[in-house]
Amino acid sequence: MYRASNFIPDPNQVLLDAKPLRSLAPMFPAPMGVNVNQSSTPPLVCVTPVGQFSAGFGAGTSANGAIDATPISAYKTRSNISLDGDDDPYSGNQTERKPRRGRPPGSGRDGSNGKLKRPKPTYKNFVAGKELAFLAASSDPRDIVEAVHMTFEALRRRHLQMDETQDASRRADLKAGAIMMASNIRANSGKRVGTVPGVEIGDIFYFRMELCVIGLHAPSMGGIDYMTSKFGNDEDSVAICIVSAGGYENDDDDTDVLVYSGQGGNSRNTEERQDQKLERGNLALERSLHRKNEIRVVRGFKDPFCLTGKIYIYDGLYKIHESWKEKTRSGINCFKYKLLREPGQRDGAALWKMTQKWIDDPATRGRVLLADLSSKAETIPVSLVNEVDHEKGPAHFTYTNQVKYVRPLSSMKKLQGCGCQSVCLPGDASCACGQHNGGDLPYSSLGLLSCRKPMIYECGESCNCSTNCRNRVTQKGPRLHFEVFRTTNRGWGLRCWEPVRAGSFICEASTYVSADEFEPLPIKISAKNMGNVSRFMNHSCSPNVFWQPVQYDHGDDGHPHIMFFALKHIPPMTELTYDYGVAGAESSGSGSRRTKNCMCGSQNCRGLF
């Protein structure tokens, strides 16, 4: 049953969700609902591999400014329940229907026969803008777009988690979108032709609402975004952005060409199909052909990592070069538009396609110095590449993904287990592990971390559930094709072939040297002589990875596993970086903690770390 409170975000949650930039606590990079009062989440101090950082300097920038978020007075209100009358679009006006596949009418998940509508959410008097005003600590468009994007994702994952506990609608994407829109937490809300500030080619998305909130493509479902624009003295309606979701199937290997089908013709409410008309988006596309204006293109593909999902990739600017009419298989006239990618732009969808090929067949990845840096320690080989200079590889070290404990594992406190049959399920009050994590399972069904916590407790040996249980994520190890690569000015770095969704597990900090007890500050990762891929992760003041303590094989919170997760969506081949923490944090031990000049090059760069 629906409860209004499901939809009212905890203001603290949103407040923190909306704090991805360096505002109060730069060491909390994750906009994922960290409890601000927690004292147990230290910055991560890392002893970097030798020679990783060359001398240089990073320019410190003072970042201040506001996002284009203005306070809202109230969210929409709505009635509790409404009975829908006789507007059932499937009840009449039907041509003869042959038996068909798919679910029969009225077989929705709530068995409501399509008549009883689920009440719409209420966001009553929720003043988000005030809390969110400090969301942006930067006026850089990229920072704003990333802040908005991350806020959306944080809200979506948290709402998905809450909705699973209740048996509510699972459209967490729409809920997150509604909150963002109602609070005016969005970027680039005005329409424009051409590039959108802060949005870069290759940026990836998983929901249409994401495109909407960052101002890349306004329609929540429609494929053609258009506006009226002045050309000299006359106005014209021109297309500004299209989403090519593959729905009209144009087999293309040539990523610089896109044949886009016009809209219309297959009405959703009737069986009848009719010719497409030269109106709305189609007209705008036609006028764009005439005006030769640039059109943004977002390409959608089936996401190989999510059976039902799609991945959207911003592929930059195109221009329409010709249009024609074509009879489709179902016999209607359809408009076709041939778009060519404007030259001189970096790869977007093409890069994704290339890395997908590598994933299918790693041998197709050329220029490899070493096929598996891990020497089979990892399930998936870690390739070593250098496309920059003549260095043959990092200084010698022993690859290990084993964690060293100060005491033998057997002597540690046991982690309490659950008695769940088969797998743990959300909303199961009898699941001890769910309770241990504060009442919710920490990961989504896709294995994405829902919300950052002081500690995550995965199911372990003493649990009754199977290894398929969704509360076993990091213990299964990394599932990415990592690549240790030569950077231009930061020694070796780490990246991977897959696009990585925000909240995805990346890898463990294999050899961090903890003190006798887990001290809030600082954790030290020693990567000198041993380690796994994490030792190649460089520092950035605008990181895309954060770390999170996780337990699964013992119950001693003094010695947690340190696990890395994606802070934001990370396009393939993007360097993975995390915030090493604030320089000058008290350091003990080998004395190797020296301030280093930061080479991250981000707008928020502190200059040192």
Place this chain on the structure above:
DNA sequence: GTAATATCAGAGTA
């Protein structure tokens, strides 16, 4: 088991 195809509730914009 899985791929295809159906339903259905949607949100933003014109």
Place this chain on the structure above:
DNA sequence: CTACTCTGATATTA
């Protein structure tokens, strides 16, 4: 207010 749409989640069937 309504129509429109290259959604996204889920159920059912081939």
